[in-house]
Amino acid sequence: MSNKRVLVVFFSSSGNTRKVGQAIAEGLSATVEEIQEVNPHPADIRGKGLRNFRNMGYVVFYALTGRTVPIKAMQQDPADYDLVVIGTPIYASSLPAPVRAYLTQYGAKCKEVAFFSTGLDPRPPRRMFRQMEKACGKAPQAVCAFQADRIQAGDFLPQVQEFISRLSSEP
Ligand SMILES: Cc1cc2nc3c(=O)[nH]c(=O)nc-3n(C[C@H](O)[C@H](O)[C@H](O)COP(=O)(O)O)c2cc1C
Secondary structure, three states: OOOOOEEEEEOOOOOHHHHHHHHHHHHHOOEEEEOOEOOOOOOOOOOOOHHHHHHHHHHHHHHHOOOOOOEOOOOOOHHHOOEEEEEEEOEOOEOOHHHHHHHHHHHHHOOOEEEEEEEOOOOOOHHHHHHHHHHHOOOOOOEEEEEHHHHHOOOOHHHHHHHHHHHHOOO
16 A cells, blocks of 8 residues: 555544544545535534534435535545545435535546545445445445544544555555
8 A cells, every 4th residue: 555645535524523633644645635515515413503403404405316516626636646535424324515516517537446535424425425436436445434432432443443454555
């Protein structure tokens, strides 16, 4: 893995996926970049208030109907990397619209991909990983599902190491 150029790209609204993405990037000495919506809709499953409630409805509707939203232009060209690791939260068992937008726009430029998710459910979100694969047109080298509670408790680094070791064992 040491001579492989790796890019870690993630979307995060309430910070869990950002924490994992940064730890993976650190462990792989990779470049890291965040997917940003042009018009953000911050949504937190444990958040409060009318705005959060409205945004939850919005992001779930967009995820369930397989839509994309405008995202800001990325600084990193995935074609410059051997592997692009893409991380996302799970919304209603589905792929959030900003990540679908990234995969649709940049997926064809990725040589190899790997996926990770963060969610409340500890089980791997197989349906969402299939949606990611379809949106970028490539099967992932490896996938990994991180649980939100463990991320918030700071108990996720062993799983990051295990994921990195699987990526590193790829030729
Ligand atoms: C609108 C919404 C829907 C969600 N749906 C699910 C779900 O179906 N399954 C699940 O495991 N987690 C679900 N979650 C929890 C998030 O996936 C989890 O909190 C994730 O770590 C958030 O990532 P972030 O902090 O990087 O934004 C949902 C969260 C939101 C806001």
